Amino acid sequence: MQLYILAKNFAFQLERRVIAEGVQNEFGRCLKYKNVYYGEIEGDLEKRFVTVEKFIDGRFRKYINNNDEVCLTGDGISEKAECLAHFFL
Numbered sequence: 201m202q203l204y205i206l207a208k209n210f211a212f213q214l215e216r217r218v219i220a221e222g223v224q225n226e227f228g229r230c231l232k233y234k235n236v237y238y239g240e241i242e243g244d245l246e247k248r249f250v251t252v253e254k255f256i257d258g259r260f261r262k263y264i265n266n267n268d269e270v271c272l273t274g275d276g277i278s279e280k281a282e283c284l285a286h287f288f289l
Contacts, residue, residue: 201238201251208233210284231280 215230236253262271263281271278 201236204233204236204251207284214284228276228280231277231284 211231211233218224218227218230234254234256236251239250239252241248241250263278264285265271
């Protein structure tokens with residue numbers, strides 16, 4: 201959950217920088233994160249932790265791996281995912 205919040209914040213800050221520098225036309229639309237909710241379910245023997253998010257219909261595509269390796273190239277979205285992964289490095 202903490203990594204999700206961190207990534208959502210990075211995307212928000214990147215969008216603010218794109219707007220502040222006036223490069224929206226060159227950069228295009230920024231990536232957006234949907235809300236994710238954290239909860240606890242109390243069972244008879246143990247407490248379970250869950251995350252809940254809105255279902256997004258359609259085909260799943262992975263644009264960047266956890267090791268920073270880009271999965272797809274040349275479509276614009278993968279370049280933005282890579283940019284976001286390296287935004288604060």
